[in-house]
Amino acid sequence: MIMKKAQVSRRSQIERTAETQSVLIQAAVRLLATAGYGKTTTQSIAKEAGVTTGALHHHFPTKDDLMLAVLDQSAITVEAKLEAENAMPFTGKASIRDVVDHLWQIYGQPDYWAVWEIIIGTRVDAGVHQRVLEHRAQSMANVMLPWLKRVDSLTGSVTRSDAAEIFEFMLITIRGLSLERFMDKDPAYFERHLSMLADFVSFRLQSLEQQLAHQETKL
Amino acid sequence: MIMKKAQVSRRSQIERTAETQSVLIQAAVRLLATAGYGKTTTQSIAKEAGVTTGALHHHFPTKDDLMLAVLDQSAITVEAKLEAENAMPFTGKASIRDVVDHLWQIYGQPDYWAVWEIIIGTRVDAGVHQRVLEHRAQSMANVMLPWLKRVDSLTGSVTRSDAAEIFEFMLITIRGLSLERFMDKDPAYFERHLSMLADFVSFRLQSLEQQLAHQETKL
DNA sequence: TTACATACATATCAATCGGTATGTAAATAG
DNA sequence: CTATTTACATACCGATTGATATGTATGTAA
Structure with missing residues (x-):
């Protein structure tokens, strides 16, 4: 002692x-x-x-300073989780589900909701909110980059803007799902919708590829 | 005067x-x-x-009483908007986009965020939060019913639980999208993702139908 | 017109908010 | 070992919170 x-x-x-x-x-x-x-x-x-x-x-x-420090720490944590994932291979449709799961593991974590509380809670205070948004835009770019690289290496034909759009959609759905944690939903509910999201992303990437392949044969 | x-x-x-x-x-x-x-x-x-x-x-x-009154009023407003939509016809894939737009018009309205503020803001107060959740479950059932009827009359083969799942997914995505209003996104951003959502729902309904048709020919 | 209920205003409450001033203990530089 | 800085605690500030007590204006039934 x-x-x-x-x-x-x-x-x-x-x-x-x-x-x-x-x-x-x-x-x-x-x-x-x-x-x-x-x-x-x-x-x-x-x-x-x-x-x-x-x-x-x-x-x-000030309290705002602490809130911004929370955002800093959150960005660091997210980045660390991403690097762990980036070490793993990425091989086609099956692993789309892995990407979705991984995003859910990051953004579906109860602690991550703290970030949204800050974004939403500070929206009236113009000064702080601006800094929060800048912080967030930077973080978002960091998160999306590995995904873009992977889609490039996987298909080689899907454009970056299409891939970015799909990634945005994934995050949107995952954010919507994270709101559901405030209701009393069972784990199967989340599992079902993560699965649907993965199906959709696979379908979307596939149809974009076919579309581009079709255009090339025409030329 | x-x-x-x-x-x-x-x-x-x-x-x-x-x-x-x-x-x-x-x-x-x-x-x-x-x-x-x-x-x-x-x-x-x-x-x-x-x-x-x-x-x-x-x-x-109490303040809580006023908050519950806000939820009551919101439910009435939503129901009124739904009835206006129910009067319109529902004819296949093209109108899926109409459904998505209509849901966005309801749940994407800035005023509707008030409901989420109450759900999230009262989550610590067990007593109030319970009443809020009950209120919400009732409202959700009312909203989903017309959708289920429509899918029934449209396909005749997609099960109710599948249709319900798709509807849940639509609401999840729309909720996620409504969170984006706190960031500085242009209108085109919302339009793109509503369009993607509609594509997905169409695809999902279609593939479920084909699946069931295939099963029937087998029997 | 009288008797009463309902609607609303004013004034104020204890509790709590974010933040500051000041004192004390711990680490570090000379 | 001493001087100084840094870390942290204690005590407190004015402002604001949700809520109440009490007084007044307005509508309504007898």
Whole structure:
């Protein structure tokens, strides 16, 4: 016990800062996801993190600063999950379902809803909302790039704008599904609709390919 | 001017009640849709409605009561829009796009977001949230019924559970699309994805029919 | 016209919001 | 070991929250 106390008290300043900030961000994410933006107060965040509001405001002068830090952390987490996926192979129709599952694993995660709470919750505050949107646009581009590369290597004929459109559609549906988590739906419900989404994407890619092949034979 | 004053002051009690409650509900919807649940306070609602908080609490003892009244009103509005659509014919693939457009006209309306603000905003309060969910389940059943009848009369072979699943998928995508309104997307973005959704539904219905036709020839 | 109910306003409540001022403990530079 | 900075706690601020208490205006039934 004493040793542990001594150990804790011997953290460097940068370690202390990193840990406290991390704890605060995680607490904020948890509260945003479960209670929503409106009920995620600086006091509840501090309590959840096990620090005081003084500590919170020391690291994040305003609540908005903390919210933006949550977005930063979320972007990092998403990127890490994506890189794990990028290491895997991508071989045709069967793996479309894997892509859908993976997107759901990222954006269907309860914690990810924190990001939407911030987007929606800050929409009245023009200043913050603008920064949030910029943040998001950057993140979105990073996420889509690997998909575009994969579709290129897979079909070689589907245009980038078509592939981008399909990717957008996947994210839209997955976002809609994530809203359903606020209702009392069973897991099979989500499974069914992820499956339908994967079917559709496969169908869409296939028909785009055939269309282009047909045009080429004509020329 | 005097006549008008006299006219207004000569409303019956039931008229006064109906008008004031309506004004309050409309104000709440407007604020929920634009500012969100957290920033929709009883005082801002009263101010927006042009009455005092005393009047608000006279008609709706608690904020929750007013929120449930918003859901009631929303259900009525949706039902009215549906009946207008039900009067129109339903003739095959082309009109699938009409159905999608109509659903978007209902659920993509900025004001409808008020309903989601309530669903999401009250999710911590178990008591209210339960009533909200029950309210919603009832409303959903009403919305889906005409679709099921139409698919029946159109194909005659697609099962009800398949048709219901497709309808759910449409709503999921439309909900996801409605989230995009908080980003700065151009109208063409929405048009593209509504079009894709319609394509998919047509494809799905068609392939389900062929599947069933194939099974019948086998027997 | 009287008696009463209903509709609504004013004033105010305790609780809580985001944020600040100030004091103390812990780490680090000299 | 000392001086200084950094991390964090305690205490508190004005503003605002949902809600209530009480008074007044308006409609209605006898």
